[in-house]
Amino acid sequence: MKITQATIFPLSIPLIEPIKMAKEQIVDAKTVLLCLTDDEGHQGWGEASAAPLMTGETLDSLLASVKYLVEKACKMEWSDPKHFSKACDAILYGNPSAKSCLQMALLDLYTQKNSIALWKYLRSLGASEDLPEPGKLPLLRMLGGTLEKEVADAKFFREAGFRHWKIKIGSLSVEEDLHRVQVLSDLLEGDVISVDANGAMSLDDAIGFCTSKQAGTLAFAEQLIHADSALADFVLLKQRSPIPIGLDESIHGSDEIDEFRVAKALDGASLKLIKTGGVLEAWNCAQLLRSNNLKLNLACKVAETSLAGAATASIGFAIGEVPWGFSMSNQYLRFDICDRPLSAKRGHLDIEQLNTTGVGVTPNLARVKDAVAQGYSIIQY
Template sequence: MKIQNIETFHAAIPLHTPFKTALRTVTVAETIVVKITCDNGVTGWGEAPPTHVITGDSLASIRYAVSEIFKPLLLEKSLFNHEQIVEKINKSLVGNTSAKAAVDMAIYDCMAKHANLPLAQYLGGYTEQIETDYTVSVNSPEEMADDAQKYANDGFSVLKVKVGKDEINQDIRRIEAIRKRIGSKATIRLDANQGWQAKEAVRAIRKMEDLGLDIELIEQPVKAYDFEGLQYVTANTETPIMADESVFSSRDARRILEMRAADLINIKLMKAGGIHEALKIAKLAHIYGVNCMVGSMIETKIGITAAAHFAASQPNVNRYDFDAPLMLADDLIDGGVTYKQNAIDLGAEPGLGIERINEQFIAEWPVGY
């Protein structure tokens, strides 16, 4: 089964509500869709959204990496030599993890289809039960409390609350307002997106503990490069701390695990460069007895379907952050995962189960791309 063609498409879908974090505000989900066609007619799908503030990838860099670097390397290569393909991709370009992820997930889609298995089963098939959280964007305390109440009423039992955008005491007021509004109706986890300093994070987390705000975990409280600061926060608080932007690769994960710098790890395909490296991170964390969450950027159902299948295949992945497609005004594809409130159905179709792209969302390439 050899790669016959690799195509890229630019897609754009508006969000029904702006997505706000400490790092950015998103109103339109833009992405590069990758389609791999094999000589036996099997096709695989992947995607890569530009997330400049996290991965450094842009629309232009993703398209260039896939079309001008990966495609010439991979045409006529057999997918049965998968490790060789991964080696070629990684040697050809430093970084550019989102571009690598798009090609990687399309390859896995092809391989699972060839095996006539859903991707989750192809990867190991640990569970079929996945329930996503829903993200509360950072806004005023009152607005965030309103949003949290709505999402809890809609059936989401876990809320991921964004903080870290401004003064840390304002973050505490945000959480107080949310907890007061929803009571014990939903689990609350926080994501500071690198927005705090280590010592202020410890003070704030201890205060939230003393106030009985019952926070499940706090994700990436400090800068991605500040492993020592992350270790300090983890050692000096009772609330579990999750590493996100600090972990792109299995090498990063090993350092975090050896330092005991975090209690949990958030794996994202766009950071890891795809499923191949994500599997290494999950396996390594499992050896250390550390559980993982699998999350995403603002992606369409292509990327989320791949991430959900990967997550369902691993025994130490027990948290899921797959709400991005629910934020979009429409679906880019037919097929893939389906949602019933917070429950996700992986489907029984081979591979990712993607039927087709809805072409009304394929956008023109911007001038200069």
């Protein structure tokens, strides 16, 4: 498989409303799309988002890395996806987001060429035969803003079928966050409710939060302390917490999962393609979690389009179950780049929304061009 043409699109897509996290407020999605054309005329698409506080990538640095990878990739022959990750590593050290973008486009090309859906291809990679049949992926909805707004949003989206929730914490006092958790837990009783501090809490505050009565019904607490905290701190938090502990920013691949698993420092993990370096390593991570009875949450960066959403969802459909839900972030965008964006159906994503071959969606080129970030240009090879 030879790449004959490559086009890079640096995009900026406004959110429906700002999303406030513990350490930042996001008002638009800064993301890079890549379109590759092979020698048979197939087109494959990839995407990766800037995430300065998670991967260290800004739109400029991500764009530079994607350009560097693409320039080298256009001179290479691409055949077996099992070698895609190693080939990318041989071109550029680190930079998992850029590699994820290129790998996604290559996988889209490969699976289209071989007339197979990406999720089915993943299942063919030596996975255990006891995987459940793919069904609907439960979508996780974020709650944030004033408590009044959170309550109103929770009522609205619960009526629409959502049953998985994430409450953003860490920017207020522990007492204020616990009050919010109590109110929302009472309102959403019986649902899968989690919190996410994006590493903003001290160890003492995290332990105090988890051992409080108000947090007692949470399904899990995600990344309460900073990713650079000592492993012993994560171990102590897990030992002291009566609620399950999930990790996000701390997990970039199988090595970290194994390290925290052996130390008994986690109950599950959130996987994002921009952290792991692409679909293939994220798939390996998902299998590792499942084989060790650890919980899985799949997530797109806030916010990515239906393209990254479909690639991430393919892991969920391939593994068969995502107990901690799928954070599909195109639901927060003011507009998407696909004619038929992925959407929630009674709080779930149906496999029927994906195309029968490739990653699962095809961007509309005109929509993509309309979303090019101000001050940036489309790059053609």
